[in-house]
Amino acid sequence: MRFAAGDNIVARRLRRLPENVRQTVQTVALSLAGGLAVVLFLILVNGLFSLTYVRFAARSKAFFAVASFVLIMGTSLLVGLLLNRISPEAAGSGIPQVKSAYWKELGYLPLRSTLIKFVAGLLSIGGGSSLGREGPSVFISAGVASNVAGLMGVPRRERRASTLMGSSGGLAAAFNTPLAAITFAIEEIVGDLNSRYLGRVIFASVLGAFVVYAVLGRQPAFALPSVENISWIHYAVVPVVAAAASAAGVVFQKGTIALRGKARDWRRVPAWVKPGFGGLITWALGVSVFLAVGKIGVFGLGYQDLSRALANDFVWQAAGLLALAKLLATMASYGFGGCGGIFAPLLFIGGMTGFFLAGLAGTWLPLTPADHIVLAAVGMSACLGTVVGAPLTSLLIVFEMTHQFSLVPSLMIGLIASQAVSRLGGRLNFYDAALVQDGHELHKIRPPLALESWQNLPVSAIANPKPVVVRELELDKLRQLVDRYPYNGFPVELNGLLRGILTRQRIQEAVLRKEPPEIQNVITCFPDQTVREIGDKFIESPNNVLVVVDRESGVIQGIITLHDLIRVQASIQS
Numbered sequence: 001m002r003f004a005a006g007d008n009i010v011a012r013r014l015r016r017l018p019e020n021v022r023q024t025v026q027t028v029a030l031s032l033a034g035g036l037a038v039v040l041f042l043i044l045v046n047g048l049f050s051l052t053y054v055r056f057a058a059r060s061k062a063f064f065a066v067a068s069f070v071l072i073m074g075t076s077l078l079v080g081l082l083l084n085r086i087s088p089e090a091a092g093s094g095i096p097q098v099k100s101a102y103w104k105e106l107g108y109l110p111l112r113s114t115l116i117k118f119v120a121g122l123l124s125i126g127g128g129s130s131l132g133r134e135g136p137s138v139f140i141s142a143g144v145a146s147n148v149a150g151l152m153g154v155p156r157r158e159r160r161a162s163t164l165m166g167s168s169g170g171l172a173a174a175f176n177t178p179l180a181a182i183t184f185a186i187e188e189i190v191g192d193l194n195s196r197y198l199g200r201v202i203f204a205s206v207l208g209a210f211v212v213y214a215v216l217g218r219q220p221a222f223a224l225p226s227v228e229n230i231s232w233i234h235y236a237v238v239p240v241v242a243a244a245a246s247a248a249g250v251v252f253q254k255g256t257i258a259l260r261g262k263a264r265d266w267r268r269v270p271a272w273v274k275p276g277f278g279g280l281i282t283w284a285l286g287v288s289v290f291l292a293v294g295k296i297g298v299f300g301l302g303y304q305d306l307s308r309a310l311a312n313d314f315v316w317q318a319a320g321l322l323a324l325a326k327l328l329a330t331m332a333s334y335g336f337g338g339c340g341g342i343f344a345p346l347l348f349i350g351g352m353t354g355f356f357l358a359g360l361a362g363t364w365l366p367l368t369p370a371d372h373i374v375l376a377a378v379g380m381s382a383c384l385g386t387v388v389g390a391p392l393t394s395l396l397i398v399f400e401m402t403h404q405f406s407l408v409p410s411l412m413i414g415l416i417a418s419q420a421v422s423r424l425g426g427r428l429n430f431y432d433a434a435l436v437q438d439g440h441e442l443h444k445i446r447p448p449l450a451l452e453s454w455q456n457l458p459v460s461a462i463a464n465p466k467p468v469v470v471r472e473l474e475l476d477k478l479r480q481l482v483d484r485y486p487y488n489g490f491p492v493e494l495n496g497l498l499r500g501i502l503t504r505q506r507i508q509e510a511v512l513r514k515e516p517p518e519i520q521n522v523i524t525c526f527p528d529q530t531v532r533e534i535g536d537k538f539i540e541s542p543n544n545v546l547v548v549v550d551r552e553s554g555v556i557q558g559i560i561t562l563h564d565l566i567r568v569q570a571s572i573q574s
Contacts, residue, residue: 010151012153014026014153015153023200026149026154026162027204027207029148029152030145030149030169031145031166031203031204031211032207033148034140034142034144034148034165034169034208035172035173035211038141038169038170038173041137042133042216043215043216045122045125045126045300046126047126049126049128049300052067052071053071053128054304056068061290061291064287065290068283068299072128072283073276074127075279076127076276076279076280076338077272077273079127079129080272080273080274081272082116082339083337084270084272085272087110087116087117090113090120090139091337091338092135092334092338092339093136094121094136094138094140095138095139095189095431096431096434096435096438097113097139098138098139099431099432101142102160102163102164105156106160107146107163108146108156108157108159108163109142109143109146109163111143111147113143114139114147117136117143117339118136118140120339121133121136123339124275125301125340126300127279128282128299129299129333129340130298130299130302130332131330131333131334131340131341131345132340132341132343132344132347133174133301133344134174134344135342136340136341137171137173138166138167138170138174141171141208142163142170145162145166145169148162149162164185164190164200164204165204167185168182168184168204168208169204169208171184172205172206172208173208173212175397175400176213176216177397178400179205180393180397182198182202183393183396185201185205187390188388188389188429225311227404228370230368230370230371231367231368231370233365233371234358234374234375235410236365237375238378238410238414239417241357241358242379242413242416242417242421243382243418243420243421245349245353245354245382245386246385246417246418246422247421247424248349249384249386250386250422250424250425251327252327252330252331252342253426253433255331256330256331256335257430257433257434257437259331259335260334260335260434261437263277271337274336275338277332277336278332279333281332281333282299282329282332285325285329286298289325293322295318298325301344301345301348302344302345303348305322305352306347306348309351309352309355309376310351310373310377312369314355316355316356316359316360316362316372319356322348323349326352330345330349342387343384343397346388347398347401350383350384351376351377354375354379355372355376358375361375374407374410375410377402377404378407378410378413378414381395381411382394382414382417384397385419386418386419386422387425387429388430389429389431389432390429395411438486439468439486457531458529459530459548459558460527460528460557462531462560463558463559463560464558464559464560467556467558467559468487469490469492469556470502471493473492473517475511478502478507478510478517487504488503488504488505488543488561489501489504489543489544489561490507491559497554498524498549499519500519500521501521502520503520503543506519506520520542521542522545523537523541523546525546525548525560526548526550531565534546544563545559545560546561
């Protein structure tokens with residue numbers, strides 16, 4: 001990593017070190033900073049939930065209903081204000097935003113978003129919304145790492161490694177699962193097992209786990225009894241459990257994405273109020289379950305009830321009720337714009353689904369108590385793997401959270417069965433579907449290793465092949481366009497012919513003045529031209545955008561921005 005001009009004393013001292021020593025110092029500093037931030041986040045979330053819902057449940061049922069309503073509605077509305085008035089990009093899980101920052105912003109995450117994510121995630125999860133801590137943990141750790149890297153003199157355009165290390169260390173700290181953190185960072189964020197950052201990601205995951213060991217201890221997330229006496233008959237039930245848990249994951253993904261889209265288009269209600277609807281639905285479901293079976297797992301992470309199920313200290317009929325209620329509550333909490341992740345709810349939904357089906361199958365099959373635990377774990381892995389699209393990570397995370405190697409054969413069989421069902425969810429996993437819904441079509445450009453090769457690349461290799469094209473100039477549709485997509489330039493095609501470019505600023509001005517927008521001239525290039533050949537065209541372009549058209553027909557085939565060129569060149573140089 002190179003250092004920025006005008007750096008501080010820390011950067012100057014680091015510059016004096018050899019490159020390999022400097023990278024090691026940076027990795028240690030970024031991983032420890034991110035890991036400590038995540039551990040603080042976990043302690044505060046668990047503390048807030050214990051001081052509220054756990055104590056509420058020890059009082060009368062009427063007190064629990066009233067107190068939980070006040071708390072979840074108050075925190076949901078406060079989160080809505082924080083997210084919509086200060087930092088909208090801090091909404092949701094945080095993992096899609098980290099992916100977007102890695103690929104589109106070269107790893108830069110603003111400090112303000114990181115701070116708001118910390119506060120809003122604490123209020124959402126600790127306040128009872130049915131969301132998880134891993135998404136905020138990854139975002140917080142990545143954001144801290146990105147900004148600490150800036151303090152160490154790393155330019156904004158060279159922070160991909162910092163963000164990736166922060167993500168890995170954050171997930172390792174959130175779940176005490178260093179192996180799963182490595183595979184998740186490489187499998188989900190980078191998508192390339194041959195990434196040159198692999199060594200530093202491994203180091204960051206180990207350091208993140210060390211932070212958890214030092215502060216919270218070495219215990220696994222779930223303390224299971226020794227899983228012995230597993231019967232052969234349970235392998236016949238594994239595919240059924242995996243398929244059912246995977247189907248629950250498909251329902252979650254499709255339902256949440258659909259609800260998220262409808263809630264966004266619901267313009268009569270202020271945006272900051274919408275998380276309150278998620279809180280209200282979660283409260284209604286959570287209180288109903290509490291009154292019926294005395295469990296509070298619908299609220300927050302739900303780990304207390306899931307731990308009891310994994311210890312065989314749970315009524316299997318209640319597990320089915322909790323799985324259904326948790327599924328609906330999580331869809332509402334996330335779909336209406338809450339701030340939290342999906343790992344914990346998916347593990348809960350899958351685990352309870354597996355435990356319920358194990359109890360049901362046990363009424364006519366001779367399943368052992370160990371079989372019930374294994375089938376619950378199979379449900380956890382299958383449900384999570386289906387939604388996040390990272391089967392290896394889902395297997396490792398359940399294994400590391402339980403420290404039970406005897407689960408692995410069943411988990412592997414379950415993953416095979418779940419992958420067949422997961423295809424019903426579509427070609428995109430949940431995170432990519434959320435990014436596409438937000439208008440972030442991740443065009444993952446993998447640059448060549450040499451500058452000469454880069455300059456000889458055809459334009460088609462780096463252009464976005466799916467540009468958002470304006471084909472109608474009605475003001476309402478233009479307003480919806482800029483609300484949905486974050487882009488700054490949109491090609492205009494009228495009657496099948498390319499007419500020019502509409503910028504975001506021109507559209508917003510036209511909507512405000514209620515007059516036709518001004519279409520700017522467009523500079524075009526051809527897909528077989530090289531990067532070297534189109535350099536001068538950006539000088540001619542008034543908006544730093546080139547539209548790629550077919551050489552013969554003139555049909556729009558893509559769009560390329562100056563930011564695309566800078567991003568790839570910075571990747572080569574780093």
